[in-house]
Amino acid sequence: MSKTDYLLEIKNLEKSFEGGTKVLKDFSFSVQTGEVVVILGPSGCGKSTLLRCINGLEPIQAGTILLDGQSITDGKTKWSQIRQKIGMVFQSYDLFPHMTVFENILLGPLKVQGRTREEAGIAGEKLLERVGLLEKKDAYPRQLSGGQKQRVAIVRALMMEPEIMLFDEVTAALDPEMVREVLDVILELARGGMTMLIVTHEMQFARAIADRILFLDEGQIVESAAPEDFFGHPETERAQRFLNIFQFEK
Amino acid sequence: MDWNFISEYVPMYIQAAWTTLSLAFWGILLSLFIGLFCSLTLYFKVPVLKRVTAAYVELSRNTPLLVQLFFLYFGLPKIGIVISSQSCAIIGLAFLGGSYMSEALRSGLESVEKGQVEAALSVGLNQGQIVRYVILPQAVSVSVPPLCANIIFLIKETSVFSVVALADLMYVAKDLIGLYYKTDEALLLLVLSYLAILLPISIAASVLERRVRYAGFGN
Amino acid sequence: MQDLGIRVLLEGNNMIRLLDGLWVTVRISLLAVVISIVMGILLGMVMTLKNPVTKALTRIYLEFIRIMPQLVLLFLIYFGAAKAFNIHISGELSAVIVFTLWGTAEMGDLVRGALISIPKHQYDSSAALGLTGIQIYRYIIIPQTLRRLIPLAINLVTRMIKTTSLIVLIGVVEVLKVGQQIIEASRYTAPSAALWIYGTVFFLYFIVCFPISKLSGKLEKRWQN
Numbered sequence: 001m002s003k004t005d006y007l008l009e010i011k012n013l014e015k016s017f018e019g020g021t022k023v024l025k026d027f028s029f030s031v032q033t034g035e036v037v038v039i040l041g042p043s044g045c046g047k048s049t050l051l052r053c054i055n056g057l058e059p060i061q062a063g064t065i066l067l068d069g070q071s072i073t074d075g076k077t078k079w080s081q082i083r084q085k086i087g088m089v090f091q092s093y094d095l096f097p098h099m100t101v102f103e104n105i106l107l108g109p110l111k112v113q114g115r116t117r118e119e120a121g122i123a124g125e126k127l128l129e130r131v132g133l134l135e136k137k138d139a140y141p142r143q144l145s146g147g148q149k150q151r152v153a154i155v156r157a158l159m160m161e162p163e164i165m166l167f168d169e170v171t172a173a174l175d176p177e178m179v180r181e182v183l184d185v186i187l188e189l190a191r192g193g194m195t196m197l198i199v200t201h202e203m204q205f206a207r208a209i210a211d212r213i214l215f216l217d218e219g220q221i222v223e224s225a226a227p228e229d230f231f232g233h234p235e236t237e238r239a240q241r242f243l244n245i246f247q248f249e250k
Numbered sequence: 251m252d253w254n255f256i257s258e259y260v261p262m263y264i265q266a267a268w269t270t271l272s273l274a275f276w277g278i279l280l281s282l283f284i285g286l287f288c289s290l291t292l293y294f295k296v297p298v299l300k301r302v303t304a305a306y307v308e309l310s311r312n313t314p315l316l317v318q319l320f321f322l323y324f325g326l327p328k329i330g331i332v333i334s335s336q337s338c339a340i341i342g343l344a345f346l347g348g349s350y351m352s353e354a355l356r357s358g359l360e361s362v363e364k365g366q367v368e369a370a371l372s373v374g375l376n377q378g379q380i381v382r383y384v385i386l387p388q389a390v391s392v393s394v395p396p397l398c399a400n401i402i403f404l405i406k407e408t409s410v411f412s413v414v415a416l417a418d419l420m421y422v423a424k425d426l427i428g429l430y431y432k433t434d435e436a437l438l439l440l441v442l443s444y445l446a447i448l449l450p451i452s453i454a455a456s457v458l459e460r461r462v463r464y465a466g467f468g469n
Numbered sequence: 470m471q472d473l474g475i476r477v478l479l480e481g482n483n484m485i486r487l488l489d490g491l492w493v494t495v496r497i498s499l500l501a502v503v504i505s506i507v508m509g510i511l512l513g514m515v516m517t518l519k520n521p522v523t524k525a526l527t528r529i530y531l532e533f534i535r536i537m538p539q540l541v542l543l544f545l546i547y548f549g550a551a552k553a554f555n556i557h558i559s560g561e562l563s564a565v566i567v568f569t570l571w572g573t574a575e576m577g578d579l580v581r582g583a584l585i586s587i588p589k590h591q592y593d594s595s596a597a598l599g600l601t602g603i604q605i606y607r608y609i610i611i612p613q614t615l616r617r618l619i620p621l622a623i624n625l626v627t628r629m630i631k632t633t634s635l636i637v638l639i640g641v642v643e644v645l646k647v648g649q650q651i652i653e654a655s656r657y658t659a660p661s662a663a664l665w666i667y668g669t670v671f672f673l674y675f676i677v678c679f680p681i682s683k684l685s686g687k688l689e690k691r692w693q694n
Contacts, residue, residue: 057368084374094369098387107383108373153369160373312627312678313671314634320645321667324652328661402536409538410635420540420638433552437545441537448536 006030006066007195008054008164013063015046015053015219023049025219027063031164031197036190038198038206038227041216042242047199050216051166054197055088068163084112087157087165091172093149095141095156101128102137105156113160120159127155131185147178151185164195171202183209203246207231215239256435259426263443266422271447273336273416274408277343278401284344285351290381292352293359303352310349316410318342323414335414342414343404350400358393359385394462398455405448419443477655477662478669486651487666490644491673497561497636498629501568505629506622508569509576516581527577534574540635542567547639560641568629575625583617584610620689627678627685634674644670 008031015024023046031037039047052058054065056072056079065073072082095104102124109120128134131151141149150170157165167186171179183205190196190209200206206213206227213230215223215238223230223239234240288307291299310318319342322333333341362385370380412421419440426436478484516527534542547563550556558566587610595609637645648666655662 055372057371078376079371080374080376083372086372088372090365090369090372092363092365094363094365096366096369096384096388098391107370108375111379111383112374156369156373308679308682309675312631312682313674314631316634316637317645317667317671317674320648321664321671325664325667328664406536406538409540410638413638420544423544427548433548437549440541440544444537444541452536 005032007033007035007068008197009064009066009069010054011064011066013050013053013065014061015049015058016061023219024053027220029214029221029224031195033163033195034193036194036196036198036209036211037214038200038210038212039214039216040200040203040206040242041222045216046219047216048168051088051168051197051199055083055086055166080112084108084160085163087160087162089150089153089157089165089167089170091169093141093146093153093173095149095152097141100138100140101133101144101152104141104152105159108156108160124155124159127158128152130188131155132181145178146174147181150174150178150182154182154185154189158189164197165189167196167198167200169199169201171200203231203243215242217242251438252432252435255430255432256439259422259435259439262422263419263439266417266419267443267447269416270405270408270411270418273339273411274343274405277340277408278347278404280340280344281347281351281400281404282397284348285353285355288348288352289355289359292356307349307352310346311353315342315346315407316413318345319410319414335416338414339408339411339416343408346407347400347404350403351397354393354396354400355389357396358389358391361392362388391462395455395459398458402448402452402455405451406444409444475665477651477659478665480655483651486647487644487669487673490642490647491670491677493561493641493643494633494636495630495677497564497568497641498626498633501565501572501633502626502629504565504569505572505576505625508573510580512573512577513580513584516577517584531574531578534571539567539571539632540638542571543635543639560636560639563639564633564636564641568633571632572625572629575628576622579618579621579625580614583614583621586617587613616692620685620692623681623685623688627681630678630681631674644673 010030011028013024013027014022015027016022027046027050039050041047049058053060060073063073064071067082067085070077072079095101096107099107102121105124105127106117106120109115109123110117113120125134125137128137131154133148133151133155136144136148136152141152144152154165154170170186171182174182179202183202186196186198187205187209198206198209208227210227213223213225213227214221215225215230215234215236217238222236223234225235230239231243234243288303290296291303292307319338322342323335323338326333366384366388367380370384375383408418409420411418412424423436423440427433478487512527515523516531518524543563546567547558547560550563551558591609591613592605595605600608634643634645637643648670652662652666
């Protein structure tokens with residue numbers, strides 16, 4: 001087997017914040033092409049930081065991150081190159097408020113990849129159609145609901161034709177009735193074979209979409225299991241406690 | 251009121267207003283460039299430069315234009331730096347205005363959320379592209395109200411230009427009061443001249459502000 | 470030549486005279502600020518009234534004062550009012566009148582801004598706790614208003630001091646005028662005096678204004694939330 005067996009490999013990653021608090025400790029794991037990994041864990045466990053490290057938004061102190069068998073943390077490749085292969089969607093959507101939906105999704109393809117407006121435009125319309133927002137093409141972000149904004153943000157990331165998508169609590173800021181429309185888009189991506197790393201608090205969704213659940217606590221992997229195993233009979237006490245938070249009894 | 255006197259001296263006021271306005275134009279333009287440069291060095295925390303800029307901003311904001319002009323016009327020639335009246339006025343206004351423009355632009359830059367930069371990074375834009383396509387367009391629109399206020403403030407500040415021997419509106423008014431004792435007429439023309447200059451600008455500014463607010467980005 | 474210039478500052482009581490001149494400026498500013506704060510609070514409260522007549526009047530007052538360069542206002546009082554009422558108003562008194570008129574307008578607008586910036590739910594939730602109208606103002610509204618207001622009011626002091634430099638142009642003997650006198654007197658003994666004197670005046674203003682604006686900035690930051 002060649003090195004490219006794994007799409008993303010993380011080896012002995014160490015990450016601490018400026019104050020000195022360690023967020024990720026000797027962290028290693030790998031993701032295969034087409035695999036959907038959902039990362040769960042209590043707040044402050046380092047799950048969002050992990051995604052941000054993979055996208056180069058946070059400096060790391062030690063370890064390596066490999067994409068397609070190539071190190072992306074050795075400083076040899078520009079992050080702007082690497083980030084084209086890694087799509088990221090944030091909790092707060094962060095659409096560019098001064099641009100229309102269409103301008104938002106075309107900015108990267110035109111300015112970073114140097115694609116033509118015709119070609120990228122066709123691709124953009126197709127993707128907008130897929131998430132049901134083609135008629136909002138010329139709307140400004142402020143005219144959209146939260147769920148619609150988040151779907152546009154997903155399209156914006158997909159426009160770069162990434163090899164892997166990172167979702168950082170993308171439904172956490174949404175009203176409950178809008179969560180579904182966003183999750184449906186991600187489910188459809190999974191069916192299409194997209195490799196994804198998803199941080200979420202939606203347990204039902206995690207169970208449905210994940211090929212593998214990664215449970216983090218205090219900057220380390222506590223459990224890594226298939227969803228039915230993790231939710232059915234979690235092995236560690238920490239995971240059990242975490243899952244109990246989502247159970248209600250009267 | 252001596253209306254004949256007034257109509258006789260209107261052209262003199264127009265001439266003076268023109269002097270004021272053209273100097274104000276160049277001073278304000280220059281102050282915008284200084285302000286843009288300073289706000290960017292402060293925003294990006296450019297080492298060393300940011301300290302120089304911060305010192306300049308404090309010096310400029312905490313001293314009156316009148317005193318700055320006295321120093322430029324009467325002080326500097328003593329060490330061989332002779333600057334013309336016009337240049338003194340423009341330099342003084344730009345020195346004062348640069349810091350105000352810098353603060354206005356900086357408040358705009360800082361209003362752009364961190365998430366915007368991260369989102370731009372994550373589609374692969376580089377630093378220069380992020381500034382150009384994401385940060386500046388948003389910052390400028392937030393800065394429009396304070397920038398407009400600064401322009402009006404700076405035009406008002408030009409009223410001290412007479413101290414560097416420029417025949418501006420104040421100079422003409424004082425002349426007429428001193429020479430002919432036509433106080434009422436001179437002051438009326440003075441007030442009307444400033445209204446004629448500042449009222450349209452002030453109305454234009456508030457229209458522009460409303461436009462910007464209407465196009466407001468609030469998520 | 471230049472060492473002669475700097476000596477002028479230390480000669481006789483020149484430095485004391487400059488400081489005395491500066492005090493004239495600061496004294497006028499402080500007097501005007503104190504009156505402005507009192508009048509400005511009243512004006513600000515009047516401005517929040519829904520009465521169309523007071524609204525229009527205060528608006529006209531505010532806009533006129535704000536749009537005119539302060540030097541024009543000084544001329545209007547010093548030359549204009551003197552002639553109109555056939556009385557002599559001293560430069561200092563004119564300055565106090567003008568800066569009070571101006572300061573009141575600025576302060577009034579700040580007070581109005583601070584008052585309307587308190588969100589309505591602050592009133593609602595304090596009423597929901599059972600507080601009476603006076604208690605709501607005493608414990609909830611006024612403390613919050615003050616926190617917004619005080620930094621801006623302090624900032625007004627520095628603006629006032631800087632603007633007061635204009636009084637030299639209506640013949641008040643203040644720091645710049647004293648400087649001119651010293652330069653005149655040492656015209657032959659120290660030809661480069663102007664550089665040093667005006668440089669000193671520049672820094673004197675800075676030394677007075679800088680700590681005040683720093684204080685204002687600090688308070689604003691601390692009370693932002």
